[in-house]
Amino acid sequence: MFKPWSYQAVSINGKQVVDLRKHVFITLALAAVLIGASIPPLMTGFLSQGGFTTTTTQIPGGAPPTYNLEGLKKFSNYGELAEFLQKASIVNKWYPGPLYGPLIAMREESGGGAGSQPASKTNVQVEGVDEPDIVKTNGELVVVASGNKVFVVSTLEKAVESVIAFETGVRGLFLYKEKLVVLAESYGYYYEGVETVQYLAPPIGAPKLIVHFYNLTNPENPVLLGKVSVTGYMLSSRLLDSYLYLVANTYIHEPIIPYVNEKPVPLETLAAVDQHPDAYAVILVVDLEELAYATYTFLIRSGGWLYMSLSNLYIACEKPLWLAEAYAMVLEAIAEHMPPEQKGEVLNLLNQGLVDRAYEKVNKYLSGLSDNARRRLLDEAVSRVNAEPRRDETTFYVFTVNGLSISLKGSFTIPGLLLDQFAMEEAGEFFITATTEANYTVTADFLPVVYTIYYENQGITESSFKNTTGALYVGWSNTMMGNSVFIVDLNSLSVVGSLRNLAPGERIYSARLIGRIFFLVTFRQVDPLFAIDVSDPGNPSVIGFLEIPGFSEYLHPLSHDRLLGIGVEDGWLKISLFNVTDPVNMSEIFKINLPSTWSQALYDHHAVTVHPERQLVLIPFASYGGGGMSSGALVIKYNSDELRVDAVLQHQSCVRTVYVGGELYTISPGLIKVFSLETYEELLEIPLQG
Incomplete structure (x- = not known):
């Protein structure tokens, strides 16, 4: 990985493009592979909340925690951390964006406590693990988040009992016994007047998550118990027993440090767990019974999805291919065909991370060749690079959770990118995931460049053109797409079984694990529903296949042998009932088509x-x-x-x-x-x- 050159607008055959020939910066950031250590809590207690008319309970702080960072990349001072981040931020700012970008999406929900009469719970993935949502009920109350307000509605009185207003938008809610948890997110926060540390800037402009805790014993007068603020975008959150778990991402574009309650996270709670991180992940854990909290800060790749079982928390971080990687590999491959002295200079520059200078030497060499010789050289370089397949990857960080305590169990990486959280499931001692894989090959061209020069002549802007020999342009080309299922042993964090290249040319639309069967829907023209037997982790196998029109975006088990599919056929809403009594011979036994109809459930x-x-x-x-x-x-x-x-x-x-x-x-x-x-x-x- 390396930092790209700065860029300027130029014209190629009359079209404005970006000139990628100048100012490439050093890029490699060194770190240990960091596995198996834990970080105890940052602090306990809540700050009192000023400016509210409700009563705030001040929670006393606990005993100072001890920190065990053995095996993790630690920083002895903020200057060392700043140097590490400077290299990482150079990598991350190399080019305007990836060719095949990471998926950015979030789905969140919540459930409810026990009320006086039967009440619905929020639809969640893992039974016993609640998720935040904009509406929730415990039978006695229905709580609704709308914009920057939360409405507390009595189901007995059929009236709004109270309204809680916030300065920022509300992202989600939880109800736990008599407590209401409100997740609010502020964008473009500027952290003015906060405590600062040397070498590291506050995350100016990054969002700030504020978690508010209310007592709803008297719904007419919610009592604010306290709040915690954390830097970052909310990846997602979960509620397990009486513990709230929230993960926030802060992207690293320059040396910064995240804040908790307006104070920089201390070094003793921070560790790097990735060689080339592009984000901080702050994990906030709150004990809703005792109103004590802990925070953990890790330097990782930015998370795309969160999954939680009854004992583990997973952050799935997608690593799409970056164009920078293509340039590095092509420059190295071209250097192998250059005269020995020039080859040595280019390889030495690449090893030092001075890719701008390596690019200029290679470009100068290419300019001196004939068109035919240059084309042959580029073809040979591309062939060399493409001898090894290139693909997107997803890294899963696995954290063991036990109340306020979190420990990093380790990580594993598999090919491909996830669809959503339902493409991840824990089953006993194994983890099952499905990804869509895209294989890439490098392309390289030497194109003529025409600079457009603007100048003023007696108040009139005119332009002229300056021709140059040309410049090397490199790109990725998508050559194939398929789908795979991987089974990972959670003890060794290694892949023990897989199914590769399912439904080539299609992508995954929905997934659901029900017992020993992992159901998977892909789509291109028809809806193939796969039934995959995962009872033997080392040998997963497709035992059933059903092909029907349309596709299912969401699968929901109605019973042990009936599966509901909510999807699309001919562009409109379709609801299907599948008989999966015998996964070998599945059937769609009923469907409802609703023309010109759409649903948020999709x-x-x-x-x-x-x-x-x-x-x-x-x-x-x-x-x-x-x-x-x-x-x-x-x-x-x-x-x-x-x-x-x-x-x-x-x-x-x-x-x-x-x-x-x-x-x-x-x-x-x-x-x-x-x-x-x-x-x-x-x-x-x-x-x-x-």
């Missing part, structure tokens, strides 16, 4: 509510047709043999549904509607105002 599984006792699936929808648009919630009745639309509940801009006892609540950013679950009659409306 990309956010939190929008799906299942009522197993009544055998109902509830999803928001928007329908376009007849010169207008309608939206609301679909009530879908299911049994072992069929699906049917039981009701279409009209509610403009509906985003969520929950049920409490015999009532169904449909929720939009400004309104709650209450329906009878028996008759689907609309009972009343609760405006979300204040």
Whole structure:
């Protein structure tokens, strides 16, 4: 990896491009492979919250923690950390962006505590591991995040009991017993007047996550118990038992340090776990019973997805191929064909990280060749580079969790990029994941360059052109796409079984592990549903294959032998019922096609509510047709043999549904509607105002 040259606009055959020929900087950052150590808590307790009318409880600090950083890359002072980050930031700023960028998406949810009557829980991936969402209920209350406000609604009084306003937007909520957790995120925060450390700047402009904790014993007057602020974008968060786990990413574009509660994280809590990090990951853990917290700070690659089981937390960091890598390899390959003295100079410059000077020497050499000789040399260099396959990768960092304690178990890397969190599942002592792989080859061309020179002549801007011999331009070319399933032994963190090149030319659209069967949907023209037996981790095998029109974006188990698919056929919403009693001979036994209809459930599984006792699936929808648009919630009745639309509940801009006892609540950013679950009659409306 290396820092690219600075760039300027030039013209090639009349088109504006970027001149990549100047000022390449040194790039390698050295670090140990960091596995198997733990970082104890940063601090305990919350800061008191000034400026609020509610009462804040000051939590006393605990005993000073001890820190065991053995085996991890440590920093003796902030200057050493700044030097490490300077090299890393040079790498990360090399070029405007990757050819095949990382996936950036988040899906978050939350569940509810026990209320006085049966109530829905948020649809989560792992039973017992809650996720944040914008709506949640415990049966007695329905809490809704809308913009920068949180509305606390009584299901008994059918009224808004209180409104909590924030200066920033609310990202998600949790309810735990009488406590409400609000996750707010502020963008472009400037950290003015905060404590600073030598050599390292505050993360100016980076987001700040603020986690607020309220007591809702009296819903009319929520009591602020405290808050914790953490630098970074929220990757995601989870609630396991009474412990909240939150992961925040801060990208490293220059030597900076993240902040917790307006103070730089201390060195004794910080370690590097990657050779070439491009982000800080701050893991915040909060004990919601004792209101004590701990933070851990790791230098890693920026995370793309988070998965959590009952004992482990995984951060999946995608490493797409960067164009910088292509230039480095092509320059080295060309040097092998240059005269010995020039070859030695170029290789020496590359070894020092002085790629700008190496590029200029190679470019000068190429300029002196005839067109035919230059083309032959580039073809030979490209052939040399492409002899070894190149592909995207995903690195998984595995953390063992035990209350406030977190320890880094290690990491492993596999080819390809993830679709979403459902492409990751822990099964006993093994971890199963599915990726879409794209293989790349390098291309290289020597193109003529025309500089456009602008000047003023008696107040009139004119231009002229300056021709140069040409310049070397390198790129990646996508040659193949396939899908793979990998099974990793969590004791050794090594791949023990895999299936490669499933459905070549397609990509994964959905995945779900149910018992010993890993279901996988890919798509190009039809919907292949794979049933993969993972009972023998060393030898996973496709035992069933079903090909139907359309594709499923989300898979949900309704029972041990029935699978619900929510997806698309002919461009519109499709809901399928699959019989998976015998995975070898799966079948789509029923489907509902809804023309001109779309649902948020296609990309956010939190929008799906299942009522197993009544055998109902509830999803928001928007329908376009007849010169207008309608939206609301679909009530879908299911049994072992069929699906049917039981009701279409009209509610403009509906985003969520929950049920409490015999009532169904449909929720939009400004309104709650209450329906009878028996008759689907609309009972009343609760405006979300204040």
